[in-house]
Amino acid sequence: MDDIIVTNIEMIPGMRVTSHLGMVQGNTVRTKHAGRDIMAGLKNLVGGELVGYTELLTESRQEATDRMIEQAKAIGANAVLNVRYSTSSVTAGASELFVYGTAVVVEHDHGGVHSAAPEAL
Template identity: 55%
Template sequence: MIVVNTEHIAGMEIEKHLGIVSGNTVQAKHIGKDIVGGLRGLVGGKMKEYEEMFNEARDIAEKEMISQAENLGADAIVNVRYTSSSIMSGSSEVMVYGTAVKLKE
């Protein structure tokens, strides 16, 4: 599956737009990592506990979006966009969406 954040794929022609596909998830770290992350916030430094949480959430959301596109028979997803928000301390929602397309052969 080709996944791009542009409207077109270089060297390829879109035959048909199949519709918008999306994926989202809300992730939270367990209390131990949340405490460590909170302490890092007080003293400064890279907050790897939250980076891991965000990366896991992004991967889950992407897989969900790609699965939707595959179910539609898509060859690619174009114009992909990400959004995120904090639901509560220690948790994050990630949403990804784009347009599933069929490419000309």
């Protein structure tokens, strides 16, 4: 099932939130391997994009996102709202990619745009 909706806004147009299931998160810590490091060292002489690192971070972030989605599915959510990404370097050469969001259950609502925030807010 891939139809879980992931957004970084607080609502989904045309849908309404029926229940909040709390925060879900996914993370991964990755380090680059020596081969990539040597290439990056060479590339560092002339500057420019370090394609190896770009790909590494894209993959890692995708993995973190997948973990978050898995967690959301496990608790019965069909959407994750207000997703945030965060990157931190743990030690030299290793980065942690962290992603978190709010798992919710949404249903179609033909009345227009609704905020995900509860009525009380």
